[in-house]
Amino acid sequence: MAEEKKVTKMEDIVSFCKRRGFIFPTSEIYGGLANSYSYGPYGTELKNNIKKMWWKKFVQKREDIIGMDGPILLNTKLWEASGHISGFNDASVDCKNCNKRFRADHIVKELTGEDMEGELEKMTKTLQAGLKCPECGKSDWTEVRNMSQMFQTEMNSVDGPIYLRPETAGAIFSDYKNVIDSMRVKIPFGIAQIGKAFRNEIVARNFIFRIREFEQMEIEYFIEPETKWEPLFEKWLDEQEEFAISIGAKKEDLRRYEHPKAKLSHYSKKTIDTEYNFPFGFGELFGLAHRGDFDLTQHSKFSGQKLDYFDATTNKRYTPHVLEPTVGLDRLILTAICAGYTEEKLEDGERIVMKFPKAVAPIKVAVFPLMKNKPELVAKAKEIFQNLSEDFMCEFDDNGNVGKRYRRQDEIGTPYCVTVDFDSLEDGTVTVRDRDTMQQERIKIDELGKYFGEKLK
Ligand code: ATP
DSSP states (O other), X not given: OOEEEEOOOHHHHHHHHHHTTSEEETTGXXXXXXXXXXXXXXXXXXXXXXXXXXXXXXXXXXXXXXXXXXXXXXXXXXXXXXXXXXXXXXXXXXXXXXXXXXXXXXXXXXXXXXXXXXXXXXXXXXHHTTOOOTTTOOOOBOXXXXXXXXXXXXXXXXXXXXXXOSSSHHHHHHTHHHHHHHSOOOSSEEEEXXXXXXXXXXXXXXXXXXXXXXXXXXXXXXXXXXXXHHHHHHHHHHHHHHHHHHTTOOGGGEEEEEOOGGGSOTTOSEEEEEEEEETTEEEEEEEEEXXXXXXXXXXXXXXXXXXXXXXXXXXXXXXXXXXXXXXXXXHHHHHHHHHHEEEEEETTEEEEEEOOOTTTXXXXXXXXXXXXXXXXXXXXXXHHHHHHHTTSOEEEOOSSOHHHHHHHHHHHTXXXXXXXXXXXXXXXXXXXXXXXXXXXXXXXXXXXHHHHHHHTO
């Protein structure tokens, strides 16, 4: 039996992701760009798979949720209405001795254990009372001040600045009217969207956990204001957890954090984050907030348009309330990688194996000819690759001995490897090897499509 060791260090994950083509530091040949990353070939497949799984669970399989895809650049008034232009800030503080910049609430919490988010003066006083800079050990702090997280650009020199969206939800609210006018939605219903969001984080860190350009998967779920929302809220929490488990997270690595009432925005009835136990500690993966009617009311006020709902069965017109389940795609990818990464001691050596659930795995089937200098084996393996590629993401590999090829596929989490040998040419069967059990079985070439169709369903 293989003995498993789970990874505990972030450095192992970061170097693995670069070495095996999942995630690279971006623009590296030009010296990079702070905390910005590109998804490599396997990372891109992984990302697409997780997006597809989310869309399937929350849009395709639900009668009550529909999708949309809004732009990154939106009318600036939208961000005035949502409060982002005046209030989407993070507290920042600099060490005057070493010039290092910190997110003030994070550094205060790290040094004192106390959560002072939003209390600028208290944080300044606490830091200036003698707390030491973790970089240089001196205590010489600036005042704590708010910094906008909005990235700004312009379309022309006349209309003033426009912003890169800091969250995807904005377009859902501003297109709410178009959606309800064009679709026959019945409350409760949700609008889902996946897309890039941009935040000028004071300190981007922990690999792809906190970056400045990231992807969000958000739903605005509209409900009748008088409805009993608590059970729906609970159900959303469970579904978020279910989704995390479906991409490989273990239940014991997930926990819930309820935002204290005193820290909630005035309009929010409840906010709960679902956190994952990353190698650097627990961090927010999903958010779930009851946002009342704040968004639709604000956008109605700023746009002068009616953004309400008419219920034809009760003849009532009202502004719906909204539950907002949200998740960062990059954080889900990091979760899948951290949860999957396993070092195993075997009887004949060691292996790194990515224990991705099959739906998450970037490559589903790898196809090998036993030897690369035997044209008849190569031709048969290529034919199998072509056939299977119609339905599954496959990889062809003829490099090195088969044992090494198995290890390479284990590392990227490929659930199945197919080897074409001389018997294949005689009896029309191939060896199929399973990533987790490492067991091998002979399967008829003609039946491979059906076999993998069932195994990878
Ligand atoms: P945090 O407290 O970690 O800054 P947040 O509460 O500001 O996150 P939300 O505004 O609720 O985050 O955003 C929704 C989701 O988007 C989060 O649950 C998280 O998964 C993801 N997310 C937010 N900021 C980032 C970021 N800088 N990089 C990657 N993902 C992010």
